[in-house]
Amino acid sequence: MGVSLTKGQKVSLSKDGAGLTRIFMGLGWDAAKKGGLLGGLFGGGGGDIDLDASCLVFDDAGQPVDQIWFRQLSGVNGAIVHTGDNVTGAGDGDDETIKVDLSRLPASVKSLVFVVNSFRGQTFDKVANAKCRVVDDTSGVELASFTLSEAGSHTGLVMAKIYRHNDEWKIHAIGEKTVGKTFHDMMPAIQGTL
Template identity: 35%
Template sequence: MAINLSKGQRISLAKDDGSKLDYIEIGVNWGAIEKKKLFGGVKHQAVDLDASIGMFDDSGKIIDIIYFGQLTSKCSSIKHSGDDRVGDTGGDDGQDNEVIQINLNKVPSNVTQLALVLNSFSQQNFGEIPFASARIHNGRAGQGEVFATFDVANDASFSGRVSMILGSVYRHGAEWKFRSIGVAVEARDLKTTLASFAQDYISA
C-alpha cells in the first residue's frame, strides 16, 4: 500500500522485506486550468510544468541537471521521459505527465542529493493549477507498484509562485531516503530554484 507523504516526512527507499530499492521512477501529474466561459461552460487552459532533477555533492555544488533540455544525466543513471506541455485537460487521468527514472546503483558516489523540482514554464502560478502530485514507483511505472505519493496542490502559500521544490532523494549511510518538501519558492526558473534548494536544504 502506498505511503501518503506529508511535508517534511522522510522515508527509506526500501521494499517491504527490508531490501533496498535500486531503481525508482518519480512521476509528476498535474491538471490543466479550468476557465469559465462567458456564456456558460468551461474551457481548459494548457499548463506546461517541467519536472527536473539537480544532482548535488555534499558541499552543495551542482554536478548535473536533468530536465527537458537534457533528458539523460552524463553518468546515465537518470533519464527523463520528455516534456509535457499541456497537463490533464479532462481531469486526473491517473497517469504521470512526466516521469524521471533513477538507477540508484549507478549514481556517482560523489552525488549525495538529488533535488526534485517543478517549474511552471508558462509562468502560470501554482495557486491556479487544480491538482498536482508526485508518485514514487518502486520499479517501472505501470509495472512496479506506487511506493509513495505526495500531493502538492490547494495550499494557500503556493499562490503567485511558479517554482516549487518537491523533495529530495538523498544518501543516508549506505541507503537512500526520500524527503518530501513541497515548498513553493520565489524563483522563476530552474537555475534559481536549484540554487534555493542548495541554500535551504542541502545540509538540512
C-alpha cells in the same frame, strides 16, 4: 500502495533492507477548473499549463553534479533519464517522469532534488493536483506519494529530495513554494534544502 507523505515528512524507500536499484519519480498536475456555470458553458477550463519537472544532482558538499530537465534529458552517464516534456498537463497519471538507476549513481552523489516550475510563468493558482510519486521501476510498486493542493502566486515548487543516508535511500517531501521559469531561477531555494 506506498506511503502518502505530508510536507516535511521523511521516510526510507527501502523495505526490509532490500536493495532498491531502479526507481522513477512521476510528476503530475492538471489545469485548475474555472468556477461557475457560465465558465463551463463557454470553454471555461483552466487551459494548458506547461510545468517542467527537473532533477538536480548534488554531492556531499552540496555542489551541483548534474541537472536533468527538458533541455538535457539524460545525466550522470545515463543513470538518470527524463522521459520527455509535457507542455499541457493533459491526461491522467504522471505528466512527466524521471527514471533513476540508483545502482549506477557514483558514491559521490548524495542527493537528488526534484522540482517543478512553470515555464510560461503561469502561477500555481492555475494548477490543480500537483503531485509526485516514487515508484520501484522493477516491480511497479508505488513507494511514496506527495500531493500539494496549495494554490498561490508562486511559479515553482521544490517537491522532494531523494538522498543517501547510512547506505539507504530516503525521501524527504519538501513542498517549498518558490519563483522561477526554470530550475536555474530556483537554485537558492533548491540549495536551501540540502
